Amino acid sequence: MNIFEKIVAGELPCKKVLENSKFLAFHDIAPKAPIHVLAIPKQCIKDFNAVTPDLMAEMSDFILEVVEELGIKDSGYRLITNIGKDGGQEVPHLHFHILGGAPLHWPYLA
Numbered sequence: 001m002n003i004f005e006k007i008v009a010g011e012l013p014c015k016k017v018l019e020n021s022k023f024l025a026f027h028d029i030a031p032k033a034p035i036h037v038l039a040i041p042k043q044c045i046k047d048f049n050a051v052t053p054d055l056m057a058e059m060s061d062f063i064l065e066v067v068e069e070l071g072i073k074d075s076g077y078r079l080i081t082n083i084g085k086d087g088g089q090e091v092p093h094l095h096f097h098i099l100g101g102a103p104l105h106w107p108y109l110a
């Protein structure tokens with residue numbers, strides 16, 4: 001099991017922001033911005049290449065609920081998903097980085 005599957009299974013703790021039957025959002029352990037939250041499907045999907053349009057539509061709705069919960073929907077935020085080796089993906093479980101809480105420079109990784 002990868003780290004995010006363990007979090008979904010309750011075997012590893014997380015600082016939860018929002019959860020429903022299909023998705024979970026929690027604070028990144030090494031934040032790259034004042035607010036850095038990860039939104040993931042509970043189902044194990046490796047990356048954006050593998051997600052179906054139906055699940056992606058539900059994922060989008062969930063992300064919008066998360067940014068409302070975080071209070072950053074109107075102030076703005078950055079949404080990133082890394083894919084594979086060249087994309088810098090470390091955890092092989094689809095996740096969207098939600099970064100905000102301050103004006104962000106590009107790229108966000110120094």
Ligand code: AMP
Nearest residue numbers: 003014027028029030082088089090091
């Ligand atoms: P990526 O490079 O796109 O795969 O991003 C993986 C992210 O997961 C990184 O930003 C890590 O800081 C974060 N991360 C790794 N382990 C944990 C954990 N146990 N809880 C929360 N975030 C984590």
